[in-house]
Amino acid sequence: MPVVTSTSSPHGKNRGVSSVEQLLRLVDDELPSAIALRERLHAVPESGFREVRTAELIAAALPAEPRPVAGTGLVSRIGGPRGVLVRAELDGLEIPEETGAPFASTNGHMHACGHDVHSAALVALTRAVHRMRDELPAPFTAVFQPSEERHPSGALALLEEFTEGFDAVVAAHLHPLLAWGSIGVEPGAVNAASDAVEIVLDGVGGHGAYPHLTSDPVLALAQVVVALHTLVGRRVDPTHAAVLTVGKIEAGTSENVIPPRARAWATLRALDADDQATLREAVVSTIEAVARAHGCTATVRFTKSEPPLVNDDSLASLAAALAPAAGLAVAAPWRSCGGDDFAHLHRLGPALMAFVGLRDAPGFRPRPLHHPEFLPPAEAVGAVAWTQAVGYLAGSRR
The missing domain is CATH 3.40.630.10 (Zn peptidases)
Structure with a gap:
């Protein structure tokens, strides 16, 4: 009462x-x-x-x-x-x-x-x-x-x-x-500014026994996930609150097939709107650079954004x-x-x-x-x- x-x-x-x-x-x-x-x-x-x-x-x-x-x-x-x-x-x-x-x-x-x-x-x-x-x-x-x-x-x-x-x-x-x-x-x-991020990597699929004949989007996506989780610590003032989490990954149909496409979804959040803008740019440039290094192309979409x-x-x-x-x-x-x-x-x-x-x-x-x-x-x-x-x-x- x-x-x-x-x-x-x-x-x-x-x-x-x-x-x-x-x-x-x-x-x-x-x-x-x-x-x-x-x-x-x-x-x-x-x-x-x-x-x-x-x-x-x-x-x-x-x-x-x-x-x-x-x-x-x-x-x-x-x-x-x-x-x-x-x-x-x-x-x-x-x-x-x-x-x-x-x-x-x-x-x-x-x-x-x-x-x-x-x-x-x-x-x-x-x-x-x-x-x-x-x-x-x-x-x-x-x-x-x-x-x-x-x-x-x-x-x-x-x-x-x-x-x-x-x-x-x-x-x-x-x-x-x-x-x-x-x-x-x-x-x-x-509460933080919040973005939902969709990541699509397109490569060249093939047999798992012959990876040298492919451009493996799964390996590229694995590197993307690791790279993304370093961004907050190196692009944002450590006294500011921000977080980037990759929460979903999707690729492939079999253990011995390298698929032509891999996808991931992430959430990107920051209490400061300027930090969020900085991180958005860093997310796109990082994904594109890692994909390019693996012979893949990247598409990044921000599917939901809140201030x-x-x-x-x-x-x-x-x-x-x-x-x-x-x-x-x-x-x-x-x-x-x-x-x-x-x-x-x-x-x-x-x-x-x-x-x-x-x-x-x-x-x-x-x-x-x-x-x-x-x-x-x-x-x-x-x-x-x-x-x-x-x-x-x-x-x-x-």
Whole structure:
């Protein structure tokens, strides 16, 4: 349960304290039904832009009929224009679930990143805001976004439909590395610029017993992988965060056949946009040079790109000041090379991504995001809803 204080607002708005108290109490009233909704959402995960059943369940739980947006997304607006946009994600991942939960998915997909919790929490917040609609601290827009995990980006699809700006855009995301009961609301870059990189090497195939008659793209790709993993350490200031990981390799059909083509996929991330640009150029030049040395040709495609996710300084400060009213501690400074297409939504207004701690939460088995056993406890719905409420109230004061 959140702890509601009666101290005066540090920002000089007397209505702020009563808004905090009222909103958090109303959110608490909505949590039982939101927890039940979370279980229903968890059982039917769907991939990006296919979240039909997910959207139906959410729409049925909202206090007023939402309008569709960005394909399978939903928007519920309370109050006038501008105000604060709060976003949650709809999509699951193509991961077979191994949690053993009674509401586990059986369709080969899984909510392994907390999107079921985020969406159920935003439903609770939307219902609470609707109940206090005559005393709103600011207009409120809830957005249930499709396709956060996959390309094309659901956030970019939203930008095509939202022509107006907002005073603030807010999101909350569970994270198992932060302590339970705490939230990370650090100002500045908190998630990295992120590129998905596709690498294709074309050579000359042949018999494995006669490699001198081929241009072996598998050997070239092996050298590419090693070379790429040296780039961050030699092209980026060692005090800056960046990472390059080759996560998938594909080549060949038999052990004694040198194939004509080899492919790989990598993720490239940096907290600084200039570092990301430097690394992009280095990735292309390195791959082309290594391929050429092996008599192969290279094609490099950046198939998905996101900017750094940068928290607005003022919003971060306001959220940190309001967090204790929701019984939430402010985590120590924390940033990550994770990526989120919420970064695109800063075009609509000043942005705040708050990370909600899961470490040592009751009943939570320590598992990373995107793990087949990742399962936040029911109490996480409340933690996310209170954090979303803090973000909304911070945005109303900015």
